[in-house]
Amino acid sequence: MNTFLVVQGSEMIKLRYMCLTAAAALIVTLSSCSGTPTAENPSAPVASTPATEAVSSNSHSGHGGKEKININSAILSELDKFEAKLGVPALSNKIQANRPYGSPEDLVTKKVITQEQFDQIKDQVGVQEVVLTGEAKDVDYMSKLGLMKGHLLVAQELLDQNQPKQAEPHIGHPVEEIYVDVEDQLNERKVKEFKTTLISLQDLVKSSPKDSKVKTNFASSVQAVDAAIAALPADRRSKPGFVLQVINELLDAANSEYGAAIANDKITAPIEYQDSRGFVVYANDLYKGISSQVAQADPEADKAINTSFAELIKVWPAAIPPAKAVKTPSDVTKLVKTIEENSQKVVDKSNTQAQR
Numbered sequence: 057m058n059t060f061l062v063v064q065g066s067e068m069i070k071l072r073y074m075c076l077t078a079a080a081a082l083i084v085t086l087s088s089c090s091g092t093p094t095a096e097n098p099s100a101p102v103a104s105t106p107a108t109e110a111v112s113s114n115s116h117s118g119h120g121g122k123e124k125i126n127i128n129s130a131i132l133s134e135l136d137k138f139e140a141k142l143g144v145p146a147l148s149n150k151i152q153a154n155r156p157y158g159s160p161e162d163l164v165t166k167k168v169i170t171q172e173q174f175d176q177i178k179d180q181v182g183v184q185e186v187v188l189t190g191e192a193k194d195v196d197y198m199s200k201l202g203l204m205k206g207h208l209l210v211a212q213e214l215l216d217q218n219q220p221k222q223a224e225p226h227i228g229h230p231v232e233e234i235y236v237d238v239e240d241q242l243n244e245r246k247v248k249e250f251k252t253t254l255i256s257l258q259d260l261v262k263s264s265p266k267d268s269k270v271k272t273n274f275a276s277s278v279q280a281v282d283a284a285i286a287a288l289p290a291d292r293r294s295k296p297g298f299v300l301q302v303i304n305e306l307l308d309a310a311n312s313e314y315g316a317a318i319a320n321d322k323i324t325a326p327i328e329y330q331d332s333r334g335f336v337v338y339a340n341d342l343y344k345g346i347s348s349q350v351a352q353a354d355p356e357a358d359k360a361i362n363t364s365f366a367e368l369i370k371v372w373p374a375a376i377p378p379a380k381a382v383k384t385p386s387d388v389t390k391l392v393k394t395i396e397e398n399s400q401k402v403v404d405k406s407n408t409q410a411q412r
Contacts, residue, residue: 124182127163128156131203132233133313133331137180140316142173157183191298193241194288199305200238202342204230204281206306206334212274213375214330220265222376225327226334227258230281245287250280296346296353297406300399303339307368307392310335314371315385323377333372340365350402357398364394 125134135148144150147169154166160181164174174181188196211226231254242249257273264270285293292298310332317328343350343365351358368391371382 123180124184125180126182126184127151127160128183129237131237133229133309133328136316136328137312138177141177142169144169144173159183191292191301194292195298195301195305197238197241197245198285198288198293198302200234201281201285202302202306202338203309203335204234205278206310206336206338207234207331208274208278208281208334209337210330210334210375215261215265215270215274217375219376220261222326222330223265224258224261226330227254227261227277229331230254230277231258242284242287245284247284247287248280250277250284253277253280294346296349297403299342299346300350300402303342304392304396304399306335306339306342307395310339311385311389311392314388317377318381318385321381321384322379323381326377329372329377330375333375336368336372340369354398354402354405357401360398361395364391364398367391 125137127135132148132152135151138151139145139147150168151163154162154168157163157166160178160183161174162183163169163181164171207226207229211223214220214223214226231251235251235254239251253273253276257270257277260267260270260273313328313332313335317323317325317332323329343361347358347362350361367383368388371388373382
């Protein structure tokens with residue numbers, strides 16, 4: 057029997073903040089004891105993979121000592137963590153295809169992976185089903201659409217640079233990974249179906265990337281996502297506390313993707329680097345829309361958030377990855393943590409004022 061967790065409103069930020077604190081501490085610990093050279097151990101060998109993977113929030117699983125990924129609801133980019141750790145090609149798709157799971161051990165009983173492989177990831181696997189209500193449900197909805205926007209933003213950059221092959225996966229991700237997870241909410245909100253629009257764009261870029269229709273189809277796809285976002289009440293979309301929660305969902309996803317992209321200070325997975333760039337760019341755009349309101353409510357928090365965003369943007373100088381990573385995954389985690397911590401201050405202050 058699945059466990060149910062009801063999550064409402066700003067509690068999502070608090071949960072993510074706890075996870076990021078644990079992630080930052082784990083990165084520091086692993087840096088000093090898992091083979092990375094330190095002042096105390098300068099001759100230690102450098103690990104061939106990142107010391108740790110950054111926290112992802114979209115799994116909607118419990119937040120304990122280690123982040124768990126809900127294999128019943130996680131999108132493919134989250135399941136990619138298992139694929140990368142175990143080195144099993146197409147494992148993410150195989151996990152998705154064998155849903156639902158009654159327990160983590162079903163990965164073995166359904167012959168998705170072996171017992172030996174499961175033992176390597178069992179502490180990260182969850183099947184908890186989360187029931188979202190009220191504002192938290194709206195945050196989840198807009199966050200998933202925000203991930204679509206991020207993918208399309210970076211895809212547009214790559215198409216503009218005549219890199220259709222690199223743009224393809226970022227056009228595919230919204231329809232292959234995310235649409236299924238938001239489809240029920242789209243239907244509930246009576247949003248016009250746009251899966252076929254996304255598929256048409258994906259097929260066109262694969263077959264005829266220089267076709268003049270690509271530009272038109274791309275614009276239609278972006279407009280469709282924007283229309284889905286507009287299904288939320290305007291006052292909700294302009295509320296700082298709500299937008300900050302969405303921003304932090306996007307930043308958690310970016311943090312996770314960036315951690316998966318880096319090894320030995322080099323960008324070894326360009327797609328993950330580009331995904332994280334798109335999410336951060338869109339999150340930054342969202343913050344610009346509420347910055348003046350945040351500044352009025354809490355000037356210090358606004359300054360800290362803007363400063364952290366300015367540093368985050370530098371991590372992705374362009375859609376095409378640089379030869380060497382600008383910052384380490386732990387540096388990015390700290391910046392995301394700062395934004396989430398200050399976001400929580402704003403949300404708490406807003407809640408206090410509303411109760412008066």
